[in-house]
Amino acid sequence: MAKTRSAQERELDAMKAIIQALDGLEAESIQRVMDYVFSSLGIAAPTQKKVFSLPDLASSMPAEPVHRVATQSIRDLKEQKLPEKSSQMAVLVAYYLAEIAEGDERKDVINTADIVRYFKQAGFKLPQAPAQTLPKAASAGYLDAVGSGMFKLSPAGYKLVVHGLPSTTKTTKPTKVAAPTRKRSKRPCK
Numbered sequence: 001m002a003k004t005r006s007a008q009e010r011e012l013d014a015m016k017a018i019i020q021a022l023d024g025l026e027a028e029s030i031q032r033v034m035d036y037v038f039s040s041l042g043i044a045a046p047t048q049k050k051v052f053s054l055p056d057l058a059s060s061m062p063a064e065p066v067h068r069v070a071t072q073s074i075r076d077l078k079e080q081k082l083p084e085k086s087s088q089m090a091v092l093v094a095y096y097l098a099e100i101a102e103g104d105e106r107k108d109v110i111n112t113a114d115i116v117r118y119f120k121q122a123g124f125k126l127p128q129a130p131a132q133t134l135p136k137a138a139s140a141g142y143l144d145a146v147g148s149g150m151f152k153l154s155p156a157g158y159k160l161v162v163h164g165l166p167s168t169t170k171t172t173k174p175t176k177v178a179a180p181t182r183k184r185s186k187r188p189c190k
Contacts, residue, residue, distance in 0.1 A: 072100055078122040082166035086119075086127040087137040093118040094143060094153040095161040109150040110134070 005013075022030050038045045074096050083089040094110050096118065101107075112131045119126050127133050134151045137143045142157035 071102055074118050074122045078124055080166075081161060083124070084167060086124075086133050087140055087142065088160070088165065089119060089122070089124045090115055090133045090137045091142040091153065091157040091160055092122075092165070094137075094151065094157060098153050109146055109152045111149050111151070 022033065025033070035045065074093065077092060077096055077100065078089065081092055083092050090110075093114060097105065097107050097110055097114065112134065115130050115133050116126065119130075131149075134143060134149075135145070137157070138145050138151055138154075142154055142160055143151040144154045146152055
């Protein structure tokens with residue numbers, strides 16, 4: 001007697017088939033295909049990205065890998081943007097929480113506890129006075145104070161993260177250049 005496949009197994013097989021069929025296509029082509037599929041099936045296309053987790057299905061999967069949508073971590077962002085100072089890292093945390101983080105982690109305002117937590121997650125050295133980091137970034141114009149020790153990303157902070165980091169003007173120690181040597185004249189001696 002043939003084993004009946006569960007709805008979850010059929011759904012997973014359909015996802016794998018779609019991913020395999022789209023493999024190698026450029027993003028624009030994939031979008032056209034998906035738009036056509038949605039209209040053909042008479043269903044609405046999703047309005048925002050949704051990350052699907054397959055908690056218990058992975059154990060019932062064959063040996064083939066499951067493709068999941070990867071989200072960027074604060075550590076990934078730090079390694080991409082290379083902040084040099086704690087105030088820049090604080091702005092990066094505010095940007096991450098407002099623009100990249102998902103679910104319950106996403107928020108528009110940050111405080112000192114967020115600095116400590118996300119500096120540790122990113123592997124960035126904690127400042128000696130974490131409570132002074134946010135006011136320092138605010139005095140530079142990168143964050144706006146919203147009261148009660150809370151700060152939000154300012155337009156200048158957004159611009160810093162998106163367009164100003166990593167810094168291309170990193171200062172390096174000047175190398176010593178030897179003084180030019182004087183050429184001796186070839187005049188005969190008397």
